[in-house]
Amino acid sequence: MYLTAKIEIRRMAILIALLFVIPIAALGDQRCLTAEETQRIIASFAPQDQRPEDKKLRKELIEMRDERSKLNEKITSNMDKNKELIPVSYQLAEKQLLRVCQILKERGLPTKATVQVDGFDAFTFVIANNKAFALQRELLPILTEAAKKGLIQYPLIASLVDNIRVGSGFPQVFGTQATIKENVIYIFPLLNEEKVDDWRREYQLPPLAVQIRRLENQYMLPVLKSQRKASTQSALAKPGDQKTEAAILGLAIDENEAIKVETKLVNLNVRILTRDAKVPAGLNLSKNDFQILEDGVDQEIGFFTTTEESFxxxxxxxxxxxxxxxxxxxxxxxxxxxxxxxxxxxxxxxxxxxxxxxxxxxxxxxxxxxxxxxxxxxxxxxxxxxxxxxxxxNILKKESIGRRxxxxxxxxxxxxxxxxxxxxxxxxxxxxxxxxxxxxxxxxxxxxxxxxxxxxxxxxxxxxxxxxEESGGQLYKAKGINDLNGIYEQVVNDLGKVFSIGFEPKNEKRDGGWRDLSVKIKTQPNLIAKTRRGYYAN
CATH class of the missing domain: 3.40.50.410 (von Willebrand factor, type A domain)
Structure with missing residues (x-):
C-alpha cells in the first residue's frame, strides 16, 4: 500500500535531516540535464509503457538503494564512532543522483513496467533522499510531467520540492520535511499555515495534522512546527529558484503572503523565581536590574512597571x-x-x-x-x-483582553x-x-x-x-492531593505580582519571522526571570 511506503519515505527523510548536518564539498558544478534533454525525455512518455523489462537496470537501482541504506544504518548504529562516514554518505548520494541523470538520458524514465515495483521504489528513493538540491531542481520538470501522466505519484513531487526549499534556506510548501532534536520532532518552517492543507490536497497528501499524528505514534515523541525565522538562504539558492518551483507546481505561491505589519512595541509580563522555583519575598527590582535579549541582541527597555493586579x-x-x-x-x-x-x-x-x-x-x-x-x-x-x-x-481572546x-x-x-x-x-x-x-x-x-x-x-x-516552558509557566506533578500542597498559593501570588516590561526591537523588520526572547536579572544571578520564549514579528 502507498501509505506504508510513504511512512517509510518519511522515516528516512527525518533520519537524513537528523544526521547530515555536516557540510561537505560538492562533486562539482555538474549538470543533470540540459533543457533539450529534459524536453526529449518528457516527449518520450507514453500512457502504456511498451518497453521490455530491464532486469539489469532494476538490479543496479536496487543495489544503489541498498548501498545507501547499509551505510546509513552503520552511521546510526554508533554516531560517535562513525561520524566520519556522514560526508561519505553525502557524496555517495550525489554520485548516485548523477547516475540517475545518466540513466534518464540513455534509457528514459524507469517505470514499474520496466524495473518492477521494487526497482521503481529504489529509483524514487535515490532521487528523494538526497541533498544535491541543484540536481534535484533540474529533475523537477520531468517528474512533474510524469506525475501528470500517472507515472509517478504526486506526493513524491511535494516531498522533493520541500527538500529542495529547506536545503536552500526557504520555508517548505507542503510540510513534508522534519528533523529530530533533543527527542522532539520539528516540522521545518512552513510558507503558509493557512494554505498548507489546500496545497497538500492538490498533491494527494493527507492533512498536515494526519501526518503529525502518524509521526507522534510512530516515534512516540512530541511533534512541533518550527518557528519561521527571517530567510537565511543557502549559497546554493539562485535568484528565481522559488518562482521556477511555483510555475512547475502550478500553485499560486506568494513568498511574502504571511507578512503583516502591526505595532512595533513588544510587551512582556515577567515572573521572578528563585533557583528552587519559589517566589521570592520582598522583591525590590528596578528597570536597571533587567536585561532583555532578542535573538541574542541586547534591547533597550522602553518602559517598566511593577504592579499588584488582579488576574x-x-x-x-x-x-x-x-x-x-x-x-x-x-x-x-x-x-x-x-x-x-x-x-x-x-x-x-x-x-x-x-x-x-x-x-x-x-x-x-x-x-x-x-x-x-x-x-x-x-x-x-x-x-x-x-x-x-x-x-x-471562548474565554481568553474574548473576556481577558488587557488583563493578566x-x-x-x-x-x-x-x-x-x-x-x-x-x-x-x-x-x-x-x-x-x-x-x-x-x-x-x-x-x-x-x-x-x-x-x-x-x-x-x-x-x-x-x-x-x-x-x-514556552509560555513562561511551570510543570507540576501530582499522584495525590498532598503533592500539590503550597502550589495553589504560589501560583496565585505569582500571578498577582507583575513586572511589566516593554521594548521596541532593534531589528525593525516585520517579516513574520520568529524572534527568540530571554530576560535576565543581571544584578541578582540567584533569581530567574520567566516569560514567553519569543514572538512572531508581525
Missing part, C-alpha cells in the same frame, strides 16, 4: 476515562485554587471528556465556582488540545483530540500571552519503562512541560 485564571480539567481514579484529586485541587484566589481575581472552569464543557464563565463568586466544580459529571474521551483551543477562543491571564491545565496528557494536534496547541500558546501552568496527573503507577504505554505517558508529560 484571570482558567482551570481546564480532565474528566476523561483515563483519569477516573483521579476525579477526587482533580475536584479538590480545583476548589483549592478557587479558595486561594483573591477577591478581585476572576476564575473560569472548563471540563472535558468526550464533551468540552464551559462549567463556569469568569467570575469572582467563589461559592458558586466551588459548587459547579463539585457537580461536574463527565465521561469519555480526552480532547486535551481541542479543549485548550476552546479555552483560548493564566491557564491551569490539569490532565494526564493522554490526548485524542479530533480537531487539532499538540503542534497546533503550541502555536496557539505562542501567539498568545497567557501563562500555562501544567499539572501532570500521573496515572502511570508503574513508572516509565520501555513499553508502548510507558513511552506514551512520557511523551504526554514532556508535551505538558513544553507548553508551560
Amino acid at each position: 484571570d485564571l482558567v482551570l481546564v480539567l480532565d474528566f476523561s476515562g483515563s483519569t477516573r481514579e483521579k476525579r477526587g484529586l482533580i475536584k479538590k485541587a480545583a476548589q483549592r485554587f478557587v479558595e486561594f484566589a483573591r477577591p478581585s481575581d476572576r476564575i473560569a472552569v472548563v471540563a472535558f471528556a468526550t464533551e468540552i464543557k464551559l462549567v463556569s464563565a469568569l467570575t469572582t463568586d467563589k461559592g458558586a465556582l466551588s459548587q459547579r466544580i463539585e457537580d461536574i459529571d463527565l465521561e469519555g474521551g480526552s480532547p486535551i488540545w481541542d479543549s485548550l483551543k476552546f479555552t483560548y477562543d 491571564s493564566a491557564v491551569v491545565l490539569m490532565t494526564d496528557g493522554l490526548d485524542n483530540s479530533r480537531d487539532i494536534t499538540f503542534a497546533d496547541a503550541m502555536e496557539i500558546v505562542r501567539h498568545g500571552d497567557s501563562t500555562i501552568f501544567s499539572v501532570y496527573l500521573n496515572t502511570n503507577a508503574g513508572g516509565y519503562g520501555s513499553g508502548w504505554l510507558d513511552r506514551l505517558a512520557k511523551r504526554s508529560q514532556e508535551s505538558m512541560s513544553m507548553l508551560a
Whole structure:
C-alpha cells in the first residue's frame, strides 16, 4: 500500500535531516540535464509503457538503494564512532543522483513496467533522499510531467520540492520535511499555515495534522512546527529558484503572503523565581536590574512597571476515562485554587471528556465556582488540545483582553483530540500571552519503562512541560492531593505580582519571522526571570 511506503519515505527523510548536518564539498558544478534533454525525455512518455523489462537496470537501482541504506544504518548504529562516514554518505548520494541523470538520458524514465515495483521504489528513493538540491531542481520538470501522466505519484513531487526549499534556506510548501532534536520532532518552517492543507490536497497528501499524528505514534515523541525565522538562504539558492518551483507546481505561491505589519512595541509580563522555583519575598527590582535579549541582541527597555493586579485564571480539567481514579484529586485541587484566589481575581472552569464543557464563565463568586466544580459529571474521551483551543477562543481572546491571564491545565496528557494536534496547541500558546501552568496527573503507577504505554505517558508529560516552558509557566506533578500542597498559593501570588516590561526591537523588520526572547536579572544571578520564549514579528 502507498501509505506504508510513504511512512517509510518519511522515516528516512527525518533520519537524513537528523544526521547530515555536516557540510561537505560538492562533486562539482555538474549538470543533470540540459533543457533539450529534459524536453526529449518528457516527449518520450507514453500512457502504456511498451518497453521490455530491464532486469539489469532494476538490479543496479536496487543495489544503489541498498548501498545507501547499509551505510546509513552503520552511521546510526554508533554516531560517535562513525561520524566520519556522514560526508561519505553525502557524496555517495550525489554520485548516485548523477547516475540517475545518466540513466534518464540513455534509457528514459524507469517505470514499474520496466524495473518492477521494487526497482521503481529504489529509483524514487535515490532521487528523494538526497541533498544535491541543484540536481534535484533540474529533475523537477520531468517528474512533474510524469506525475501528470500517472507515472509517478504526486506526493513524491511535494516531498522533493520541500527538500529542495529547506536545503536552500526557504520555508517548505507542503510540510513534508522534519528533523529530530533533543527527542522532539520539528516540522521545518512552513510558507503558509493557512494554505498548507489546500496545497497538500492538490498533491494527494493527507492533512498536515494526519501526518503529525502518524509521526507522534510512530516515534512516540512530541511533534512541533518550527518557528519561521527571517530567510537565511543557502549559497546554493539562485535568484528565481522559488518562482521556477511555483510555475512547475502550478500553485499560486506568494513568498511574502504571511507578512503583516502591526505595532512595533513588544510587551512582556515577567515572573521572578528563585533557583528552587519559589517566589521570592520582598522583591525590590528596578528597570536597571533587567536585561532583555532578542535573538541574542541586547534591547533597550522602553518602559517598566511593577504592579499588584488582579488576574484571570482558567482551570481546564480532565474528566476523561483515563483519569477516573483521579476525579477526587482533580475536584479538590480545583476548589483549592478557587479558595486561594483573591477577591478581585476572576476564575473560569472548563471540563472535558468526550464533551468540552464551559462549567463556569469568569467570575469572582467563589461559592458558586466551588459548587459547579463539585457537580461536574463527565465521561469519555480526552480532547486535551481541542479543549485548550476552546479555552483560548471562548474565554481568553474574548473576556481577558488587557488583563493578566493564566491557564491551569490539569490532565494526564493522554490526548485524542479530533480537531487539532499538540503542534497546533503550541502555536496557539505562542501567539498568545497567557501563562500555562501544567499539572501532570500521573496515572502511570508503574513508572516509565520501555513499553508502548510507558513511552506514551512520557511523551504526554514532556508535551505538558513544553507548553508551560514556552509560555513562561511551570510543570507540576501530582499522584495525590498532598503533592500539590503550597502550589495553589504560589501560583496565585505569582500571578498577582507583575513586572511589566516593554521594548521596541532593534531589528525593525516585520517579516513574520520568529524572534527568540530571554530576560535576565543581571544584578541578582540567584533569581530567574520567566516569560514567553519569543514572538512572531508581525
